[in-house]
Amino acid sequence: MTRTPLADVACSIARATDLFGDAWTALIMRDVLTGVTRFDDLAHDLGISRKVLAARLSRLVEEGVLVRERYQERPPREHYRATPKGEELYPVLLALMEWGDRWYAGPAGPPARIRHLGCGRDTTPVSACAHCGEPLTVGNTTQLPGPGGRTGPGTRVLGPLLTAREDAPGAERPAEV
Amino acid sequence: MTRTPLADVACSIARATDLFGDAWTALIMRDVLTGVTRFDDLAHDLGISRKVLAARLSRLVEEGVLVRERYQERPPREHYRATPKGEELYPVLLALMEWGDRWYAGPAGPPARIRHLGCGRDTTPVSACAHCGEPLTVGNTTQLPGPGGRTGPGTRVLGPLLTAREDAPGAERPAEV
DNA sequence: ACCCATAAGTTCCCTCAGGGAACTCGGGTA
DNA sequence: TACCCGAGTTCCCTGAGGGAACTTATGGGT
Known part of the structure; x- marks a missing residue:
């Protein structure tokens, strides 16, 4: 499953x-979180091969992201x-959906809406600063090494944070926000 | 590249x-957004096969997510x-990082911090309601059919919407927010 | 002039993960 | 008994990914 020891x-x-x-994993989570929880339903809905679906589900259970539960005793059925x-x-799903909506929605608009029950309105998710609530963007944030980062040679952080090379790019990021 | 016509x-x-x-695509975007923009740097940094890196980059350029730019004329160099x-x-990257931090950071803490330049503090990203600023969760939201979706029997929402596709090839520009 | 280095890919071979469809297994229901 | 159902498992086959070598254009060192 792991192409490289990324973990x-x-x-x-x-x-x-x-x-x-x-x-597939993203789509499985989308389905499970929206109520499609049974093996056959997932297989149908996603059009995924049953073999791969079984593999993904057991990986997700191993990782503690999903649980396999019996929802009926006779006959025994799991979801x-x-x-x-x-x-x-x-x-993560909201961020993906928002991006997909912004860049791929047809002229009719996005295929789905998210209603926030808290305020009762259809909303869009914003990635906000936990402290001040302002939106976080590439332009208004920096990445710094954290306590759990091994800070040895070759260590990288969010990204490179790199030993980098500001020598390379002539024009740096246009810093629009 | 596409396992199924998900697009x-x-x-x-x-x-x-x-x-x-x-x-790989996620990690490439992480790198590019944090300043690793050259082919060889990416190949090294990610440990990705050069073949696959080339394929991913050209896909990302096709999709309008990246641009290939000449940053030096002699010798000609692109990034x-x-x-x-x-x-x-x-x-999306912030959401992935936040989740990874919460569930996989060692006792020492997360490997990286995000500093919000707007308020000057190290922060964590929160998926917030664009209207009221409250965090959006599975519990306090519902998914409803949107204008660009189909509302027929069997239609799902956050999910496939799957009979779908009349408006598939849609416009490229997102509505300005 | 000659050799080496660098950046950015391309090409080749090989393995293994994914698609697709059939098969299994425990347990109903008519 | 015969026939469904849900939930997987097994089989074969193709193609995407890993790894390493090769290419092209240019510059530096001696």
């Missing part, structure tokens, strides 16, 4: 993509539900 | 994962930079 890398994005960086760890992938 | 499905998550639902469409993938 061992000191980068949380790499750790996350090791599990989640697969189109899959999200754990808290799985539910917390929701922001 | 044609009327679900923005499916559309997004068709491009982004690949561990890759994010377009606005590419920069808008940042929230």
Whole structure:
């Protein structure tokens, strides 16, 4: 499943993509979180090969993202539900959906809306600063080494944070926001 | 590159994962957005096969997520930079990183920090409601059919919307927010 | 002039993960 | 008894990915 030992890398994005960086996994989580929890339903809905679906589900269960639960005794039937760890992938799905809506929605508009029950309005998800609530963008953030990062030679952080090479690019990022 | 014609499905998550639902693509975007923009640097940094890197980069350029730019004439040298469409993938990366931090950071803490230049503090990204600023969770949201989706029997929403596709090849520009 | 280095790919071979479809297994239901 | 159902598992086959060598254009060192 793992192309490279990404899971061992000191980068949380790499750790996350090791599990989640697969189109099927994202779509499985989307389905499970929206109520499609049974094997056959998932297989039909996604058009995924049953073999791969079984592999993905057991990986997700191993990782503690889903649990396999019996929802009926006679005959015995199992389905899959999200754990808290799985539910917390929701922001990733929202971010993907928002991006897809912005760049691929047809003239009619996006295929789905998200209603926020808290304020009762249809909304769009924004990646906000936990402290001040302002949107976080490439332009208004920097990545710094964290406590859990091995800070040896060759260590990278969010990204490179690199030993980098500001020598290369002539024009740096246009810093629009 | 596409396992199934996910890109044609009327679900923005499916559309997004068709491009982004690949561990390498996510990591490439992480690198490019943090300053690793040259082919060899990316190849080294990611440990990706050069063949696959070339394929991913040209796909990302095709999709308008990256641009290939000449940063030096003699000898001719090219590198890759994010377009606005590419920069808008940042929230997805932040969401992945946040999840990875929460569930995989060692006792020492996360490997990287995000400093929000707006308020000057190290922060964590929160998926917030664009209207009221409250965090969006599985529990406090519902998914409803959107204007660009089909509302027939069997239609799902956050999900496939799967009979789908009448509006598939849609416009490229997102509505300005 | 000659040799080596660098950046950015391309090409080749080989393995293994994914698609597709059939098969299994436990347990109903008519 | 015969026939469904849900939930997987097994089989074969193709093609995407890993790894390493090769290419092209240019510059530097001696």
